[in-house]
Amino acid sequence: MLAMVYRGPYKLRVEEKDIPSIEHPNDAIVQVQLAAICGSDLHLYHGMMPDTRVGHTFGHEFIGKVVDVGSSVENLRAGDRVMVPFNIFCGTCYFCARGLYSNCHNVNPNATAVGGIYGYSHTCGGYDGGQAEFVRVPLADVGPTKIPDWMSDEDAVLLTDVCPTGYFGAQLGEISEGDTVIVFGAGAVGLMAAASSWLMGAGRVIVVDHLNYRLEKAQTFAHAETYNFTEYDDIVVEMKKATDYLGADVAIDAVGAEADGNLLQHVTAAKLKLQGGSPVALNWALDSVRKGGTVAVVGAYGPMFSAVKFGDAMNKGITINTNQCPVKRQWPRLFEHVRNGYLKPSEIVTHRFPLEEISDAYHVMSAKLDGVIKPLVVPSLA
Amino acid sequence: MASTAETSRVMRTGANVRERIPGWGIDRDPKDRPSYPRERFDLEATGAHWNEPEHQAERQPRERSIEHAGLTPVFGTAQPLKGLSGVMRRAAYAKYSEARAAHWLMLIAADRVDAWEEHLRSMLTLRPDNPITETGVRAERRFDGPRARMGQGRTDVRHQVMDPLIVAGPWLVSGALAYLAGRSVIRSLRRSWA
Secondary structure, rough: OOOEEEEEOOOOEEOOOOOOOOOOOOOOEEEEEEEEEOOHHHHOOOOOOOOOEEEEEOOEEEEEEEEEEEOOOOOOOOEEEEEEOEEOOOOOOHHHHHOOOHOOOOOOOOOOOOOOOOOOHHHOOOOOOOOOOOEEEOOOOOEEOOOOOOOHHHHHOOOOOHHHHHHHHHHOOOOOOOEEEEEEOOOOOHHHHHHHHHHHHOOOEEEEEHHHHHHHHHHHOOHHHHHHHHOOOOOHHHHHHHHOOOEEEEEEEEOEEEEOOOOOHHEEEEEEEOOOOHHHHHHHHHHHEEEEEEEEOOOOOOOOOOOOOHHHHHHHHOOEOOOOOOOOHHHHHHHHHHHHOOHHHHEEEEEEHHHHHHHHHHHHHHHOOOOOEEEEEOOOOO | OOOOOOOHHHOOOOHHHHHHHOOOOOOOOOOOOOOOOOOOOOOHHHHOOOOOOOOOOOOOOOOOOOOOOOOOOOOOOOOOOOHHHHHHHHHHHHHHOOOOHHHHHHHHHHHHHHHHHHHHHHOOOOOOOOOOOOOOOOOOHHHHHHHHOOOOOOHHHHHHOOHHHHHHHHHHHHHHHHHHHHHHOOOOHHHHHO
């Protein structure tokens, strides 16, 4: 089969690999029909995530058709079209039993601080991902769900991570009716978080980024006020001015490890790998939220330390809520919202690349060319 | 201007949000959100029909965090350890917990060694690494990279200039080392012939 293969920082190619086989009785093999590139895939691409091995296939957002199942699989059979949450989880460990599917303790031997994620390095379990023609889906009775007939492929693939993660970010913000919410980052997750904030009853939603085309999308897609931080000497002061010098009730970091806005932070984190991530957006969130407010973090960071302004967080009495999104817990509600047109994930898709052009696709995403927000990857067999 | 109890709700709550935003407030009850409460014991919800997942066969020794009591029942089998990078990674897992910077720094160093090993290995194949195609830099022309960057006020442009150095640096260094080694060999041969 053809698969995207990592060759070192900033380098990928498509290679012939063996079709994955059943390795556990509850495995399924899925033929990928549509995959996506996530902003967090760039952390791998840029060599920021420890234990990203040459030969690894990325891709934690994908849908496809089941072609084989293990002996204990009861809920799926060959031919089913499925959407697969980015979390790999067992369903019965201490954490899964409590709904913390993204924190499963039974699927990632390489680390205890993070669960299992498809195509996200050995730090996340060493599973090849879905930017390929076929993928191994472990614990198939627990993760995947059959795609409803009414759902488009684009909506389905975006419901495997970006849409639930944005929606989850708004939940982590503990938004009350009328709250002012600042979302840092107008990428795909930030757009979904901003749109979701309204559903939680926000009175005002502000989005901050430095890419004008993404801020325009935040205005049209998420009905948000927007600020380009490069146009201001100090974006935190602007946020204070915009909130009568109190600060917002809620701030959401939807950027994560490669945040721009402070060259020293970015270079030490993204280029020199001396930090787990560049916490520029997180620090802005901490400083822009009001005392007693809430900061939600859904931007992904690496496992190393980062230079976070924790003193401000403590002195302001800020509640910080974080986690990787337990996707499947969000699905029933999100299916309703997509069906009712309250959330329209497919509207953020900007590009479709054949799998064979995966290196171009990553370069476009990394260098932010051609107005890219959410690129999809189409395997040739699909 | 002093702050007063009333100051706050200046948050200019959009009076017309209900009309303007389809679905506004549909999830405004915090207790009726999918992730409330954060921890909700519900084994029925997952579809699992086991108390503990069956254990996947360990066909070759699998590295694991020493913060785990043992190998997890299910694990990825992609890219097993090999070469010098494999030795480094195995040591990082065996010796240091996730709490130690040494663990992660060794893994990142192993990643770089891995890339070097694989680049060299590829030179011995019919498909050596090609930095032009593998970096996707051709997309610059196809998608008009210069225009996407110029005059846009993009702050990332300031550090994007470092990217070619990150990609090409190891190649330049290895070329320089090869040149120096070759020159040294030739000089020593000449001396021995003289």
